[in-house]
Amino acid sequence: MNVLQPIGRAFWGFLESTGRLALFAIVSVSHCVRPPIYPRLIGRQLIDIGYYSLPVVGLTTLFSGMVLALQSYAGLDRAVAEGVIPRIVVQSMTRELSPVLSGLMVAGRIGAAMAAEIGTMRVTEQIDALTTLSTNPHKYLIAPRLIAGLTMLPLLVLVGDTIGVFGGYLVSVYKLGFNPAIFLKFTWENVAFLDVWSGVVKAACFGFIVALLGCYNGYHSRGGAQGVGAATTNAVVSASILILVSNYLITEMFFGK
Amino acid sequence: MSARETLPPKIRIRNLHKRFGGNVVLDGLDLDVGVGESVLVIGGSGSGKSVLLKCILGLLEPEDGVIEVDGEPVIGLPAAEREIINRKFGMLFQGGALFDSLRVWENVAFGLIQGENMDRMQAKEIAIAKLAAVGMSANVGELWPAELSGGMKKRVGLARAIATEPEVIFFDEPTTGLDPIMADVINDLIVKCVRELGATALSITHDMASARKIADRIAMLYKGEIIWNGPTSEIDRSGNDFVDQFIHGRAEGPIRMEVRAR
Ligand SMILES: Nc1ncnc2c1ncn2[C@@H]1O[C@H](COP(=O)(O)OP(=O)(O)OP(=O)(O)O)[C@@H](O)[C@H]1O
Ligand SMILES: [Mg+2]
Numbered sequence: 001m002n003v004l005q006p007i008g009r010a011f012w013g014f015l016e017s018t019g020r021l022a023l024f025a026i027v028s029v030s031h032c033v034r035p036p037i038y039p040r041l042i043g044r045q046l047i048d049i050g051y052y053s054l055p056v057v058g059l060t061t062l063f064s065g066m067v068l069a070l071q072s073y074a075g076l077d078r079a080v081a082e083g084v085i086p087r088i089v090v091q092s093m094t095r096e097l098s099p100v101l102s103g104l105m106v107a108g109r110i111g112a113a114m115a116a117e118i119g120t121m122r123v124t125e126q127i128d129a130l131t132t133l134s135t136n137p138h139k140y141l142i143a144p145r146l147i148a149g150l151t152m153l154p155l156l157v158l159v160g161d162t163i164g165v166f167g168g169y170l171v172s173v174y175k176l177g178f179n180p181a182i183f184l185k186f187t188w189e190n191v192a193f194l195d196v197w198s199g200v201v202k203a204a205c206f207g208f209i210v211a212l213l214g215c216y217n218g219y220h221s222r223g224g225a226q227g228v229g230a231a232t233t234n235a236v237v238s239a240s241i242l243i244l245v246s247n248y249l250i251t252e253m254f255f256g257k
Numbered sequence: 258m259s260a261r262e263t264l265p266p267k268i269r270i271r272n273l274h275k276r277f278g279g280n281v282v283l284d285g286l287d288l289d290v291g292v293g294e295s296v297l298v299i300g301g302s303g304s305g306k307s308v309l310l311k312c313i314l315g316l317l318e319p320e321d322g323v324i325e326v327d328g329e330p331v332i333g334l335p336a337a338e339r340e341i342i343n344r345k346f347g348m349l350f351q352g353g354a355l356f357d358s359l360r361v362w363e364n365v366a367f368g369l370i371q372g373e374n375m376d377r378m379q380a381k382e383i384a385i386a387k388l389a390a391v392g393m394s395a396n397v398g399e400l401w402p403a404e405l406s407g408g409m410k411k412r413v414g415l416a417r418a419i420a421t422e423p424e425v426i427f428f429d430e431p432t433t434g435l436d437p438i439m440a441d442v443i444n445d446l447i448v449k450c451v452r453e454l455g456a457t458a459l460s461i462t463h464d465m466a467s468a469r470k471i472a473d474r475i476a477m478l479y480k481g482e483i484i485w486n487g488p489t490s491e492i493d494r495s496g497n498d499f500v501d502q503f504i505h506g507r508a509e510g511p512i513r514m515e516v517r518a519r
Contacts, residue, residue, distance in 0.1 A: 036374075117358075125354035128316045132348040133417075134340045134372040 024216050031139040032147055038140065045148035049110050049207075053156055056109055057102045061160035064097045065089055065167025073176055082178050086186035089168030094195040095255075098160035100247050103206030106153060107239040111214035114145055115235035118218025119228035127219070142215045146208060153207030154200045161199065198254040205250060206243045213239040265328045267292045267425060267457040268313060273322035274481075275308055282308050283319065284481030290425075295451050295458040297468050297489075299503060300478030301512065306461040307351055309478070310427050313459075314348060315339045326425075344372060347423035351430050351461075353410035355402035361413055362388070362398030368421040387416040392442055408435045415443065419450050426450065428460035432467045444470040465504050468492075477503065479512065 072088045073081050118141055121127050130137045165187055172178040214235045221231035266289040275283040282305035290296045300306050311317040313324055315331065324331050331342055347368075355364050365384035369375040375383075385395045391412040402410060411434060418426055428447060432440035444467050451458045451471075462468050468475060469489055476486035477500050485497045492504060502510030 121356075124357075125350050125352055126356055128311070128314075129348070129350060129354040129356070131316060131339075132314050132343055132346060133368040133421075134343045135367070136336055136340065138336075140371070 020220075021212075021216055024219070025212055028138045028142040028146055028212070028215070031136065032143040034139075036139070038144060041140065041144040042147055045144045046152055048113075049106070049145075049148045049211075050152035050155060053102075053106055053109060053152075054159065056105045057156045057160050058163050060101045060105050061093065061098050061164040062167040064101060065093055065164035065169075066171045068092055068097070068164075069168040069171040069176070073172075081176070082172075082182055083186055085168065085172055085176075085178070086183050087190040089172075090165055090187050090190045091192075091195055093164035093168075094161050094191070094199045095251075096199075096247075098164050099157050099199045099202040099206060100243065102153065102157050102160045102203065103210065103243045103247075104240055106156070106207070107210045107213075107236055107243060110149070111210040111235045111239045112232045114211065114214030115218040115221070115232045116228055118142075118215055119221035119231040120218075122219060122221050123224055123227060137219070142219070145211045145215055149207035149209075149211030150204050151207070153203040153210075157199050157203035158196075161196065194254065198250065201254075202247060202250050205246055209242045209246065210239045213242065264292050266290055266325075267294070267327060268459065269323070269325040269328075270313070271323040273309075273312060273319050273324065275305070275312055275317060275319045281481060283312070283322075286322070286478070286482055288476060288483055288486070290457055290459050293451070293455050293457055295448075295460070295471055295473045297460045297462060297472035297475050298478050298483075299462065299465075299468060299475060301503070302463075304478050305481060306478055307429055310348070310429055310459070310461065314343065314346060314427070344421070345424040347418035347421060347426040349411075349414045349418040349426070349428045349431055351433075353402075353407075353414040355405075355410055355413055355417070357402045359402075360398065361400050361402060361405070364402065364413060365398070365416045365420050367417065372421060384416070384420060387420050388413070390419075391416045391446060392439070408439060411435060412439075412443070415446070419454075422454050423456065424454075425457045425459065428458065428462075428471075430461055430463065432462060432464050440464065440467060441470075443467075447471045465506075 068089050069085050072085050076084060118127075121141070127137050127141070130140055169180070169183055169187070172183050173180045217231040217235040217238070221227045268288070268290040270286060270288045273283050273286040286309065288296070298306050298309065308317060312319045315334065319332060322332070326342055326345065329342075331339075334342065356367065359367070362381055362384040363370075365387050366377075366380035369380040369383060370377060381398075385398055388395065388398055393409065393412060393416070397405075397409070402413070405413065411431065415431060418428070431443050431447060435443060447458065447460070448471055450456055458471070460471060469492070472489045474486065475489055475492050476483045477497070478484075479499055485495055485500045487495060492500065495501065498511045502512050
């Protein structure tokens with residue numbers, strides 16, 4: 001009884017917050033597709049999420065591709081390495097590393113910023129002011145961010161795929177002394193549509209998760225600066241966990257036959 | 258009975274209850290605001306004046322009671338209908354609540370651009386005119402809210418509240434934090450808006466000079482209820498000890514300020 005009670009309460013709390021998040025998501029998504037749409041605000045978010053995340057995503061995937069080539073080489077015979085490493089690099093990047101790492105980096109960069117901005121607007125009554133000015137905060141603040149997250153992360157991941165492979169190329173050619181033409185040939189032969197597509201689907205899902213949790217935590221923050229701080233932390237942590245969980249589920253869906 | 262009193266009130270509140278956990282803030286509050294009337298609510302800090310306004314605006318959901326605007330019940334309206342009702346309202350927030358990602362003029366023009374789909378340039382002209390009305394020059398319009406002083410924020414908030422020429426304007430402590438001269442300017446402006454627009458006003462203040470100037474009627478909020486309510490001219494003859502203590506600002510009297518050590 002005494003043991004079950006806190007477990008029950010925690011479970012109940014979990015269900016409740018999941019329900020609230022789901023409701024929040026439904027309301028916000030419904031505003032993404034209903035007019036009026038705010039192109040200016042969407043544009044600003046697209047640039048913020050897409051363009052300004054390029055350096056972070058680029059560096060992350062570049063070094064991942066490089067380290068992938070180096071590590072694989074350490075465990076392989078020189079004779080087969082030249083044929084295998086391009087495949088390892090391109091498959092790992094497109095299927096897993098580029099989407100997951102980009103998702104996590106964007107969660108840190110964008111999810112946190114969204115939670116902080118919307119959270120500050122909440123505690124300084126700016127969200128209340130929006131409502132009194134007959135502007136729906138879901139439509140004005142949240143829908144543009146969801147749209148931008150959903151569309152920009154796939155593009156970022158495609159860029160990340162390319163840069164990751166380039167990182168592998170750099171190490172293979174300049175450090176391990178592979179033939180560049182052979183590397184490129186094997187790389188090209190191993191680009192599979194399904195791999196790239198699964199990465200893009202993951203990216204769209206992660207982008208949505210990051211934006212949703214950033215907005216949700218900011219929107220429901222309370223208290224002053226401390227509340228906004230807590231919202232920011234929650235946004236990043238919960239988005240990161242959800243990214244890893246949904247990454248498994250999507251992988252299962254695509255490759256887990 | 259004058260003709261005005263036979264009209265249905267602009268805002269009618271009955272038996273309003275609002276609590277936060279165990280903290281009962283509004284406890285059976287009744288209040289009527291007539292069409293074109295300027296009603297002012299006084300009451301101690303933390304007595305729930307801002308909460309009352311937020312309940313009317315639909316920002317907080319009361320547990321019980323009725324709020325009617327033009328005879329229509331408004332509690333628990335879905336967001337889309339709430340948006341339509343809120344077009345009748347303008348609100349000056351206690352803390353200003355300016356959008357800090359927008360320039361001052363965009364703040365003032367917000368209700369025109371987003372709410373009424375007005376062309377940006379046209380809205381900007383109106384915004385600059387409204388800023389002038391609260392004593393601010395056009396180049397202030399190009400600043401960001403973070404660059405303003407507290408009193409300037411309040412005036413910009415006021416300009417934003419009146420920009421759409423709403424039917425009902427809520428002023429949450431419009432003169433707090435202003436110098437006495439600017440406070441008087443704001444008081445005059447409130448009176449002018451209410452007269453010229455024929456707007457109904459519901460204000461909150463601690464400032465009795467301001468109260469006497471802007472209000473037709475004063476209501477005192479204490480322990481979650483309106484304990485006295487009457488024409489401004491009668492406030493000195495209210496015969497109510499609570500009101501007397503409040504308007505004379507005496508620490509001694511029936512109202513015990515809850516000064517709690519945490
Ligand atoms: N969002 C909220 N959550 C929890 N409690 C709240 C909230 N808003 C207000 N309260 C509580 O309600 C009470 C009334 O607050 P309110 O802001 O209405 O006071 P007020 O009369 O406007 O005071 P002041 O004159 O200082 O502005 C306070 O005890 C406050 O703690
Ligand atoms: Mg207040």
